[in-house]
Amino acid sequence: MFGSLAEKLFGQSYYARYALIVSVCQALAVSILEGLVLAVHSKAVSQISLFKDKVKNDATLLSDFTDIYAQGRSMTIYHVLFIVSQFFQLGLCIDALYHQNTIQLIALSLFIFAGLAFSAIQVYQSTSLISDNGISPSIQELIIKGNDTLPKDAVPYEIVIIIVMLISSMSFAYLAYKLYQEFGWTIYKKIGADMAMRDRYKMYQIFIMLLKFDVFFFLGFSIQFLALVVILEATKEILQHVILSVLTSAGMIIVGFWGVQTERKVLMYLFKLGVCVAEGYIISKIVDVSMNPDKYHGTRIFVTFFLSVCLVLGIVTFVISLLCLKNFDKGLKFHLSRSKSLSSQVGGREGRDAFIENNRAYNLETVNRHTQRWSID
Numbered sequence: 001m002f003g004s005l006a007e008k009l010f011g012q013s014y015y016a017r018y019a020l021i022v023s024v025c026q027a028l029a030v031s032i033l034e035g036l037v038l039a040v041h042s043k044a045v046s047q048i049s050l051f052k053d054k055v056k057n058d059a060t061l062l063s064d065f066t067d068i069y070a071q072g073r074s075m076t077i078y079h080v081l082f083i084v085s086q087f088f089q090l091g092l093c094i095d096a097l098y099h100q101n102t103i104q105l106i107a108l109s110l111f112i113f114a115g116l117a118f119s120a121i122q123v124y125q126s127t128s129l130i131s132d133n134g135i136s137p138s139i140q141e142l143i144i145k146g147n148d149t150l151p152k153d154a155v156p157y158e159i160v161i162i163i164v165m166l167i168s169s170m171s172f173a174y175l176a177y178k179l180y181q182e183f184g185w186t187i188y189k190k191i192g193a194d195m196a197m198r199d200r201y202k203m204y205q206i207f208i209m210l211l212k213f214d215v216f217f218f219l220g221f222s223i224q225f226l227a228l229v230v231i232l233e234a235t236k237e238i239l240q241h242v243i244l245s246v247l248t249s250a251g252m253i254i255v256g257f258w259g260v261q262t263e264r265k266v267l268m269y270l271f272k273l274g275v276c277v278a279e280g281y282i283i284s285k286i287v288d289v290s291m292n293p294d295k296y297h298g299t300r301i302f303v304t305f306f307l308s309v310c311l312v313l314g315i316v317t318f319v320i321s322l323l324c325l326k327n328f329d330k331g332l333k334f335h336l337s338r339s340k341s342l343s344s345q346v347g348g349r350e351g352r353d354a355f356i357e358n359n360r361a362y363n364l365e366t367v368n369r370h371t372q373r374w375s376i377d
């Protein structure tokens with residue numbers, strides 16, 4: 001298994017190898033640097049929490065303290081999510097290279113650029129948490145003088161993260177473009193010259209890719225909601241969220257993946273039902289955020305962002321699932337299963353040279369050995 005994976009990843013073109021190297025270096029470098037940011041930020045927030053007793057008798061100062069502490073606590077979760085996103089992009093990269101999925105490579109490139117944008121935003125968050133947050137100068141002075149560690153102390157690490165993400169995003173975008181050109185031949189080997197079948201295969205790739213992003217953003221929202229909101233609420237709401245958000249979403253994604261792989265319509269109908277339930281729950285949470293802003297104090301903006309992304313992803317996934325369902329029983333399953341069978345039978349260099357024509361697999365090296373050149377003596 002691992003030999004096949006290594007052959008797939010390292011036995012391809014140097015563009016594929018460099019793409020994997022860029023992804024690994026980004027994941028390791030950014031995770032280490034973001035871990036340092038998290039350590040500084042956690043220490044600063046922990047020290048800020050000690051000031052509650054000093055300001056509890058002053059309503060204005062207590063309100064300002066509550067704002068700072070709530071935002072600081074929520075930022076801790078986002079640092080963790082950013083670290084998780086680095087290993088998520090690495091997993092996507094390995095998966096895309098292994099399956100030679102050009103659609104996923106393009107989406108991954110956009111995801112890395114989104115990470116670059118977040119790395120810039122977190123610098124602003126660190127510098128503005130205390131000094132530029134609309135709070136009174138009294139609480140600012142109290143925290144600055146009383147703390148030996150402040151959120152802005154993490155800015156040097158965050159600047160380096162921006163540089164790493166900028167280099168990585170530009171490099172990966174270039175490599176993704178080159179791989180898009182190379183992997184076109186792989187699609188031809190799997191599907192052939194039938195344009196309609198190639199369009200069906202693209203819909204299949206898009207659907208599988210969307211399921212993976214659904215996992216990340218659904219779980220990202222769940223982590224925020226459980227860590228920042230629900231943990232302070234009743235056990236009933238915790239149970240409700242786990243059942244409706246986590247279990248339903250996970251089950252829905254598994255059913256969708258299984259259904260499109262096996263072309264079972266019943267599973268796809270169950271998937272659509274799960275999407276409708278998940279979308280209804282997400283809409284209810286968006287309404288809850290707007291109606292009860294105090295409940296989401298310090299995290300309302302990012303929770304709303306993740307909910308909005310989940311809502312849009314759910315709608316797009318539902319629409320693409322309809323298109324995939326229309327493509328059932330039209331030959332795509334046969335092409336995919338045949339290409340997997342061919343790959344398992346002829347690995348390595350022979351597998352890369354094999355191509356499919358008129359429902360038969362040929363080997364270019366075998367053909368070349370039996371080809372004679374004509375010449376004039």
